[in-house]
Structures are given as structure tokens and as C-alpha cells.
Amino acid sequence: MLTDYLPILLLLVFAIGFAAVNLALTHLIGPKKSTQAKLSVYESGVQPVGDTRQRISIRFGLIAMLFIIFDIEVVFLYPWAIVFKKFTENSGYFILIEMLVFIGILFLGYIYAWKKGGLSWD
């Protein structure tokens, strides 16, 4: 079983090596003629104004939280989807009703989030 994952490990090592070689090569080969202008913040050629670390819109945080809620739903649905066929053949519609209730509850939450304006961006 675990040997199935051996090629993945080899591929990972290969990929990391490729990325490292790329970073090293471009560092070694490229010219090094840096000037003060090159090393400053790029803001379309004008003098940089203010600091980058500023407050950002709360919407981004809201989206992240909504994502976590729904992503957990997705995680629960995966094992359910895999055993669904086997269960309906053996023990009827129980598994279907169960998941309809689960999706139903989450759908109510979805409607609530929509009504409260959590999904709109303006």
C-alpha cells in the first residue's frame, strides 16, 4: 500500500530539486549591477507613497470564513459520495435522507449568509 506513494515522493524530490536549481542558476548566471532605483519599491516610476502594510477590506476576511464553513461541508461529502452506491444497494434510502438533511441545514445557512449580505461585494 505504502509503496503506491513512493513515486509521489520521488516526484516531490525531483520538483524541489528543479525549483532549487532554477533559483540557484539565475542567481549565479545573471549580472549583478543593482542601483538604488532598482532596489526601491516599484510604483510605476513615481516616488513611493506611504507604507504597504495598511488596513485591508474586511470583505476578504469574511470570504475566508465563509470558505472554511463550506469547505468543511465538501470534506464531509467526499466519503459520503464514495460509499453512496454501496449503501443504497444494501440498506435503502437512509443514506440519501441523511445527506439531504445535512445539505438542507447548510443551505439554510447559505440563505442566511446571502440575506445578511455576506455574499455580496460592494
Add this chain to the structure above:
Amino acid sequence: MDLPLNVLIISSLIKIVVVVHILLIGVMGMILAERKVSGWIQDRHGPNRVGPWGILQPIADGIKFLLKEDLVPDHVDKPVYLLAPAIILVPALVTCGVVPFGSSITVSGYEIPLQIADINIGVLYILAITSLGVYGVVLGAWASNNKYSLLGGLRSSAQMISYELTLGLSLIGVLILSSSLSLREIAIQQGSYPWTWNFLIHFPAFLAFTTAAFAETNRLPFDLAEAEQELVGGYHTEYSSMKFAMYFMAEYMHMIVGSAVAVTLFFGGWQFFGLETVGGPFWSGLISVGIFFVKTAFFLFVFIWVRWTLPRFRYDQLMNLGWKFLLPITLASIVVTATVWAFTQSKVLVGILNVVVACIVVAIVSTTLVMTREPEPVEDRGILSFTKESSS
């Protein structure tokens, strides 16, 4: 089926080297194809100076990237800034590990599957690894300490996590009917003929998956993360030389692997009208690889085609599409697939009802959006409003 350990290691090493090189050549080919097809769509030549028909252009680009100055600006967070391109490139390369690009090939008595690793959680693996790509974007953007980069990274991360839901949910209908997470198993179950492939049974889910794939790769019409007119380069504004090229390569690799996954899950993988069984145990394997490449190439062409057809979304339109249309459509598709299968066990009925219900969902959502739209504020225009104000 089970290979001895030494054969497994040697065959996997050969497959890894070949696949990674094909992927890199594919990236080069896509860079050229993108510019050639853009030229063709816009009625101009595209690159035609370097080599015959410009086919050496990507190689010239690559060499130039390598020879450019490796600039590390003063204001960046150095360790994160240097690691971010690697963080985005490694997942992009590693995802191709579970995609079956052909049936199997028999060499000196060993039947070697044409897939780097046939693990039984393939679909989960793809979703898990592709979602790591968002770290490369966010960390690179944050470490650059540049306003354009930060805005691009924020937009991109919010967009990618929003569409990741759709990506995950759209596959569940497929999984219900295939009862397996192994990509090889799902591809084989679809059979050789186009009318038994998954894209017909799960048509709304397939459209949602394709849309989400566009959004995940930050391609037009979802390229708000690097909208040149607003954000210069987006999250890679402060990157130069090969570090910039690594972001670029990662984007193209995501496109290629995404197309390959779409072909595997929805278009029957390497199968086409029984053509993949023609020839002996050696040639049939190679033919299946050819079929798989042609199908993937078609998807890649669609990526370029869409880029020059659709204009860029506005950010609220992007979020509306993801949260208010695609999410309910995929949820409805799961419910329909499960219910119809439990009662009738008919794939035809699942296919038809999926489309019908998706249309109903779109109708309901768009009606709701139109009904609840706030009226545009009436602008004060010219002399009328002026006199009104002065009279009061």
C-alpha cells in the same frame, strides 16, 4: 499488477523524468501556441522571427529569463520572497503525479501503468495539492512589500478560495456514480464512446468545473489578480529573471494539468471509440497516450480561445458568479444525482434532470438578483437639480 520494488522504482523514475520534461515542453509549446493563436485570432502574425515560424521563440525567452539580473529589492522580506516562487512551482509540478495519461504498456513481461502513481485517493490528492498553490501567490505578494503585489495577492487568494469550493463540489456528482477516488478507475468506468462520458451525465458540474479551473489558474476572464491596467503585474510585480519565469511556468503547468484532469474525469481519459485497444500490448499503450494528448490539447486551445473572447470580470461580478451561481448549481447537481440514482438507477435520467434543475437554479438566482437590486442613485444633472436646491 504488483511490480517488484526495483522495477517499480526504475519505471517510476523513467516516468517522472519523461512526464516532467513533457510538461516543460508543454509549457514552452503553450507559450508559443498562446502567442500564435492570439495572432491568428487578432489577424496578425505572432512571433515569426526566431527559427522557422517562430518555433524557437520559447527557448529564446527561457534563455533570456535565465540571463537577466536576479534582483532582490531592499524592502522585501527576503526568505519568504525567495521561497515563494518555489512554493508555487513545486505543487504545480507534483499534481501531475496521479493523472493517468494512458492505459498501460508491457515492457519485458512487466505491465507498467502509464501513470506516475495510481493512488486510491487521486481526486483528493489533486484538490489538496492544487490548493497549496494559493500559498505561493499570497506569500510572494506579501513578502514583496509592494502595494500592487499586495492587492493582487489579496484578490487572487479570495478568488481562488471562492472557486475552490466549486471545484470540490462539482466533482462529487462524478464520485457518487463512480464510487472511487482513483483517477484511473474513474476514467476506465466511462467507457470508450463519447455518449457514455461523464460530461454528458454531469453537464452543469462539468461547466462549473471548467469555470473554476479558469479561475484557479488566474486566466482571463478571471485575471483580476494581475490586471495589467490596474495593478502592473499583480502579485509578481517585484519579481525578475527566473523567479518571475517560475510564476509563469506554474500558471501554464496548472493549465496543462487542469486540462488533463478535466479530460480524465469528464472526457473518458485516454479512450476514444475503442482505438486505444488497437495493436499489441505495447502499441495500444502509445496510441492511448496520443489520444490523451490530443484531448488535452483541445482543452488547452479552449483556454486560449476564451482568453481572447471574453472581457475581464469586475470583482463583484466575479464573486457573484462564484458564490451565487456556481455554488447553488453544484449543490443542486449533487442532490439531483444522488436522488435520481437512488430511485431509478438511470444515468440518462440523471443527465437530463441535472440540466433541467441547473436551468431552474439559474432562473431563480437571476430573478432574485434582479428583484433585490437597489435602484441606481439618480445623479444630480445640470441646471434642474441646481435650481431645485437653490429654491429650497
